Amino acid sequence: MRMIIDTDTASDDAVALAMALNHPEVDVVAITTVAGNCSLEDTTRNALYTAELCGSGVPVYAGADRPMLVEAGFATWFHGMDGLGDQGYPTPSRSAEEENGVSALIAHIRANPGSTLVTLGPLTNVALALVQAPDLARLVGRCVIMGGAANTVGNVTPAAEFNLWFDPHAARIVFASGLPIEMVGWEICRGEAGLDATERATLRALDTPLAHFFLDCNSTALKASRQQSGTNRLELPDPTAMAVAIDKDRVVTASSRHYVEVEAESPLTRGMSVVDSLDVTGNPANAEVVQAIDTDRFKQMISEAARR
Ligand code: RIB
Numbered sequence: 070m071r072m073i074i075d076t077d078t079a080s081d082d083a084v085a086l087a088m089a090l091n092h093p094e095v096d097v098v099a100i101t102t103v104a105g106n107c108s109l110e111d112t113t114r115n116a117l118y119t120a121e122l123c124g125s126g127v128p129v130y131a132g133a134d135r136p137m138l139v140e141a142g143f144a145t146w147f148h149g150m151d152g153l154g155d156q157g158y159p160t161p162s163r164s165a166e167e168e169n170g171v172s173a174l175i176a177h178i179r180a181n182p183g184s185t186l187v188t189l190g191p192l193t194n195v196a197l198a199l200v201q202a203p204d205l206a207r208l209v210g211r212c213v214i215m216g217g218a219a220n221t222v223g224n225v226t227p228a229a230e231f232n233l234w235f236d237p238h239a240a241r242i243v244f245a246s247g248l249p250i251e252m253v254g255w256e257i258c259r260g261e262a263g264l265d266a267t268e269r270a271t272l273r274a275l276d277t278p279l280a281h282f283f284l285d286c287n288s289t290a291l292k293a294s295r296q297q298s299g300t301n302r303l304e305l306p307d308p309t310a311m312a313v314a315i316d317k318d319r320v321v322t323a324s325s326r327h328y329v330e331v332e333a334e335s336p337l338t339r340g341m342s343v344v345d346s347l348d349v350t351g352n353p354a355n356a357e358v359v360q361a362i363d364t365d366r367f368k369q370m371i372s373e374a375a376r377r
């Protein structure tokens with residue numbers, strides 16, 4: 070599977086990147102970075118560092134450093150000031166490519182028709198690419214989006230999940246673009262999908278560099294999750310979406326196609342993913358909305374990535 074990953078690399082993105090970079094059946098042809106969890110400089114550094122940990126020389130391209138219209142609202146409160154739990158990781162030995170992430174997305178999608186595009190952050194890069202090159206929508210084989218919350222509670226406002234909230238105008242463009250979207254909402258990534266204390270201890274006991282990295286760089290996120298929603302589980306949204314991208318047949322246990330539209334103007338519901346679950350609008354479905362996953366299979370994939 071040829072894959073292109075767009076990411077605002079912070080702690081959960083890093084685990085998702087490693088799942089793809091370390092998977093024997095996945096060829097990651099490019100990583101593009103975007104501002105979101107933290108600044109573009111930090112997300113780009115974090116992507117380069119993660120690729121280095123995986124022994125990968127995949128090209129990394131820095132894209133948009135801010136949303137299309139709204140002010141940037143970083144999530145360093147959740148992921149740590151550097152995005153990776155403030156562990157003091159060393160500076161990566163290589164830099165990002167010269168080419169901008171948006172033009173790199175266009176070039177790599179055109180060069181790899183039928184590839185899987187996985188988006189792990191705000192959709193600014195993807196939207197800007199689509200505005201420049203609308204034909205991309207029919208060149209992408211699958212577009213797996215970690216984003217939204219299908220008619221349920223958000224994690225950054227009561228109505229919205231972070232990736233769509235951060236750049237709601239970009240999200241509107243992407244969901245209206247005709248891309249073959251598979252939406253993995255935040256609701257799929259919570260509860261049983263989170264790693265409980267026993268599962269974290271089992272991962273730690275693998276005693277590999279990546280097992281320690283996965284847990285250490287997510288240490289701030291775990292604390293923030295406890296404060297935000299009282300859970301003692303390590304919820305990993307981007308790895309959840311990556312598991313769907315890599316092994317959909319075994320991971321996804323329920324999904325359905327619906328019309329989805331993102332609110333961009335209302336201060337109260339900015340970024341809300343409105344899913345027409347009962348198809349009352351009569352609008353054609355524009356996304357496959359994941360409804361349930363096999364959490365055991367998902368967690369097994371994290372463990373497999375940590376062993377490599
Ligand atoms: O809401 C969760 C999403 O927002 C994840 O992609 C996380 O990394 C942040 O980008």
Ligand code: CA
Nearest residue numbers: 077082189190
């Ligand atoms: Ca992310």
